[in-house]
Amino acid sequence: MRIIEKCIIPFSWLCALILLSAVGCLMGYLFIKGLSSLNLALIFGNVKPLDALLFRRQVFDGLFPAIIGTLILVLLSVSIAIPIGVSAGIYMAEYATGRIKKIFSLFFDILAGIPSIVVGLFGFSVAVFLHHYVSKRIYPCLLISALSLAFLVLPYLIRATQVALETLPNNIRKTAPALGATRFQNIFYVLIPQSLASIISGTILSIGRCAEDTAVIMLTGVVAMAGVPQSLFGHYEALPFYIYYISSQYTDSNELMKGYGAAIILLMICVGLFSVAFFIKRRVRQYVLYQP
Amino acid sequence: MFVSLIASILYAGDLDTFKNGEGTVKISGGTAHIPVMKEAAKRIMQLNPDIQISIAGGGSGAGIKQVGEGLVDIGNSGRKATDEEIHKYGLKMFNWAIDGVGVVVNPKNSVKVISKEGLKDIFSGKVKSWKSLGGPDKNINVYTRDEASGTREVFWGKALDKGKITAKANVVVSNGAMKSAIANDPYGIGYVSAGHIDMSVSPVALDGVLPSLENVKNDKYKVARGLYSNTKGEPSGLTKKFIEYLFSAEGQQIASQKGFIPVK
Amino acid sequence: MRFEHILEKIFLSAAIISVFVTVFIFGFMFFLGFPLIEGGHFFRLLTQSWMPDRGIYGIYPMIIGTLSIASLALFFSFPLSIGCAALICNADGGKLSWMLKKAVQLMTGVPTVVYGFVGIFLLVPIIRELFNGGAGMCILSASLLLAILISPTMILFFAESFAQVPKSYLYAVDALGGSKAQKLLYVIIPSSWHGILTGLVLSLGRAMGDTLIALMIAGNAVAIPHSVLDSARSLTSHIALVIAADFDSLEFRTLFACGIVLYVFTTLIVIVIRRVGVFSGHSVS
Numbered sequence: 056m057r058i059i060e061k062c063i064i065p066f067s068w069l070c071a072l073i074l075l076s077a078v079g080c081l082m083g084y085l086f087i088k089g090l091s092s093l094n095l096a097l098i099f100g101n102v103k104p105l106d107a108l109l110f111r112r113q114v115f116d117g118l119f120p121a122i123i124g125t126l127i128l129v130l131l132s133v134s135i136a137i138p139i140g141v142s143a144g145i146y147m148a149e150y151a152t153g154r155i156k157k158i159f160s161l162f163f164d165i166l167a168g169i170p171s172i173v174v175g176l177f178g179f180s181v182a183v184f185l186h187h188y189v190s191k192r193i194y195p196c197l198l199i200s201a202l203s204l205a206f207l208v209l210p211y212l213i214r215a216t217q218v219a220l221e222t223l224p225n226n227i228r229k230t231a232p233a234l235g236a237t238r239f240q241n242i243f244y245v246l247i248p249q250s251l252a253s254i255i256s257g258t259i260l261s262i263g264r265c266a267e268d269t270a271v272i273m274l275t276g277v278v279a280m281a282g283v284p285q286s287l288f289g290h291y292e293a294l295p296f297y298i299y300y301i302s303s304q305y306t307d308s309n310e311l312m313k314g315y316g317a318a319i320i321l322l323m324i325c326v327g328l329f330s331v332a333f334f335i336k337r338r339v340r341q342y343v344l345y346q347p
Numbered sequence: 348m349f350v351s352l353i354a355s356i357l358y359a360g361d362l363d364t365f366k367n368g369e370g371t372v373k374i375s376g377g378t379a380h381i382p383v384m385k386e387a388a389k390r391i392m393q394l395n396p397d398i399q400i401s402i403a404g405g406g407s408g409a410g411i412k413q414v415g416e417g418l419v420d421i422g423n424s425g426r427k428a429t430d431e432e433i434h435k436y437g438l439k440m441f442n443w444a445i446d447g448v449g450v451v452v453n454p455k456n457s458v459k460v461i462s463k464e465g466l467k468d469i470f471s472g473k474v475k476s477w478k479s480l481g482g483p484d485k486n487i488n489v490y491t492r493d494e495a496s497g498t499r500e501v502f503w504g505k506a507l508d509k510g511k512i513t514a515k516a517n518v519v520v521s522n523g524a525m526k527s528a529i530a531n532d533p534y535g536i537g538y539v540s541a542g543h544i545d546m547s548v549s550p551v552a553l554d555g556v557l558p559s560l561e562n563v564k565n566d567k568y569k570v571a572r573g574l575y576s577n578t579k580g581e582p583s584g585l586t587k588k589f590i591e592y593l594f595s596a597e598g599q600q601i602a603s604q605k606g607f608i609p610v611k
Numbered sequence: 612m613r614f615e616h617i618l619e620k621i622f623l624s625a626a627i628i629s630v631f632v633t634v635f636i637f638g639f640m641f642f643l644g645f646p647l648i649e650g651g652h653f654f655r656l657l658t659q660s661w662m663p664d665r666g667i668y669g670i671y672p673m674i675i676g677t678l679s680i681a682s683l684a685l686f687f688s689f690p691l692s693i694g695c696a697a698l699i700c701n702a703d704g705g706k707l708s709w710m711l712k713k714a715v716q717l718m719t720g721v722p723t724v725v726y727g728f729v730g731i732f733l734l735v736p737i738i739r740e741l742f743n744g745g746a747g748m749c750i751l752s753a754s755l756l757l758a759i760l761i762s763p764t765m766i767l768f769f770a771e772s773f774a775q776v777p778k779s780y781l782y783a784v785d786a787l788g789g790s791k792a793q794k795l796l797y798v799i800i801p802s803s804w805h806g807i808l809t810g811l812v813l814s815l816g817r818a819m820g821d822t823l824i825a826l827m828i829a830g831n832a833v834a835i836p837h838s839v840l841d842s843a844r845s846l847t848s849h850i851a852l853v854i855a856a857d858f859d860s861l862e863f864r865t866l867f868a869c870g871i872v873l874y875v876f877t878t879l880i881v882i883v884i885r886r887v888g889v890f891s892g893h894s895v896s
Binding site for chain 3: 059060061063064066067068069070071073074075077078080081082084085088138139140142143145146147149150151159161162163164165166167168169170171172173174175176177179180181184206209210213237238239263266267269270273274295298299302303314318321322325326327328329330333
């Protein structure tokens with residue numbers, strides 16, 4: 056027994072060391088190999104940045120189409136997911152009770168647990184189904200991908216909103232009704248603004264999730280080359296898919312370097328988003344806990 | 348870069364049909380075709396930004412299926428569509444280049460020649476070590492393609508004589524993926540489109556014949572196949588123009604630039 | 612107030628849409644995979660190997676693949692996470708614990724595809740040289756990367772459970788003159804076993820559902836793996852690989868079988884968590 060006691064502290068240090076060095080090695084390798092490729096040419100290829108940004112000319116050798124594709128995709132899916140997710144979260148926190156709440160909660164947990172590729176498979180099958188039975192013009196495309204991604208992040212938004220509202224201290228919750236406000240007025244003018252930071256943090260997390268996901272978009276319309284997306288019903292490129300594609304199919308060291316650069320960019324975006332989300336959440340926690 | 352600049356000036360006429368008009372062309376299927384498709388699309392889109400050409404991979408099986416279902420406009424395949432497929436989907440096939448399928452190993456591997464029997468033994472898993480071929484005493488890592496692959500069909504049919512491919516083989520999803528897998532594995536063996544073979548992998552002579560372009564051209568290397576672009580019914584509009592472009596002087600020049608044998 | 616009523620109905624419909632989506636996903640897959648179940652094929656599918664040239668489309672090797680990769684990843688990740696969480700907790704919220712926690716939080720943001728990308732070029736050659744046989748693309752490499760992927764979330768979860776142990780317990784140990792190690796071993800870990808179990812099961816779900824790492828690193832062979840150095844295919848990467856097959860064929864419909872199996876696995880996991888977990892409204896994201 057004494058031995059275990061003696062060992063546990065060094066053991067925990069060892070664990071931390073192992074984990075940190077493993078991740079450090081992986082990320083370090085990425086940066087060492089890829090830092091040299093981070094320049095404007097990586098993103099814009101042979102085209103002048105201003106021309107590309109104003110969509111005057113197409114970029115073929117750069118990440119620009121993939122970055123724009125990811126941007127539009129994330130924007131679309133989050134704007135679909137936010138109204139539904141936040142509303143459902145409000146419902147769960149404020150209106151639902153008893154059995155309904157338990158049942159809904161179960162379903163949302165299940166939705167949260169579904170692997171992303173199953174959501175992608177679902178999106179793909181819906182697209183083909185619609186293609187057969189509704190309109191020949193529907194096929195896996197940007198819109199279908201955005202919808203599938205929205206389904207993927209919906210549970211995160213619902214949970215974030217629900218938790219944010221539920222952990223508000225009782226005195227805040229009861230003040231407005233005590234002054235004669237209706238339920239809605241209470242929610243809209245008091246509760247939501249108080250929990251806004253948490254909801255925003257959940258939103259940012261969802262943005263990060265949408266930006267990094269590869270499995271869903273692989274099955275629902277992302278392709279190796281498509282230029283800047285020109286329509287909701289068309290194919291598009293995306294950053295995570297580009298990384299996956301390059302990793303297995305690079306034709307020369309140039310392309311491999313681009314892959315490293317893309318990986319670094321995606322890493323920075325996602326880690327950045329997550330950090331912002333955590334930062335906001337922490338600020339809220341302090342604020343809520345230390346309310347006078 | 349310079350060569351393509353000169354070439355594009357010389358062959359400028361072929362791109363003229365794309366100058367006006369707009370629309371999209373969706374292409375998917377064989378991964379061997381992708382370099383040619385990408386180059387052609389790049390030239391067309393640079394000329395006329397209102398045209399959008401999207402290119403996906405997926406393998407020959409995917410290309411045929413998707414064009415048949417109407418999900419894409421052009422489905423590329425590295426094998427001829429079967430009669431059943433042609434009949435079911437009403438496919439029109441366009442063969443614009445010839446390609447071979449060659450066995451490749453890592454450049455560090457000293458094994459350069461293999462007999463057909465030896466190949467069959469390796470891929471079926473009977474022979475497990477490089478030692479018996481005169482190589483180092485290490486296990487042979489077999490790489491194969493996914494089932495939708497036309498390259499795989501041709502290899503299995505013509506090089507392996509429909510022999511067994513071991514279930515333990517690592518599966519990669521495209522010609523490019525096969526190339527990088529072999530380039531990274533000193534003890535690997537796989538098969539890839541002859542047009543894709545470059546410095547990063549080293550071709551193996553099958554029964555004494557290297558899978559080079561000349562050998563495919565003069566029929567010495569038997570494991571050859573055509574590169575097809577298929578459409579559902581007769582192509583029209585932008586799709587038709589694209590297919591015609593593939594057969595034009597400029598298109599054929601792109602094909603030979605990328606390592607294939609143009610049909611014209 | 613009629614306005615209030617309408618608003619409540621709007622919120623309710625949003626919730627119902629979300630529930631509907633969950634059910635719809637399962638229903639659609641069930642419906643599309645129905646021909647399999649009809650012919651009594653389904654159970655045969657679960658036990659046969661994948662041999663398309665003989666017309667046999669069993670997903671058994673893939674089930675074994677998923678289970679082996681996920682459980683091996685958990686095996687590596689669990690002690691690692693307990694150790695790190697213990698360190699965070701033991702440093703009593705001081706500078707060190709704050710730094711470690713920040714580092715782990717940063718790690719949760721790393722995308723799977725980046726891990727896979729670096730894994731191919733860094734980890735696979737190392738494994739290949741280290742262990743004489745194999746291409747380096749095997750269950751072991753995939754599990755190692757997966758373990759690194761799921762550890763940060765597990766660590767945060769464990770750390771939160773440890774932090775929720777009632778302070779009175781900790782004071783009691785102090786009063787009895789117990790050391791930090793004893794406090795950890797005999798009080799903190801045992802009283803947070805609910806949280807530990809929940810975190811474990813949650814990460815199992817995440818490990819089973821991950822696609823990219825298995826697709827890029829595990830080799831994707833169709834044989835039933837017999838050792839951790841064998842190449843294997845998981846249910847998730849199988850879906851990604853076969854998606855290009857003919858839509859009406861039996862082969863394609865097996866994808867829905869894979870989807871159903873994954874869906875059922877993760878649903879079971881959720882149910883287990885809800886039975887065991889004590890943390891309602893607790894989220895560590």
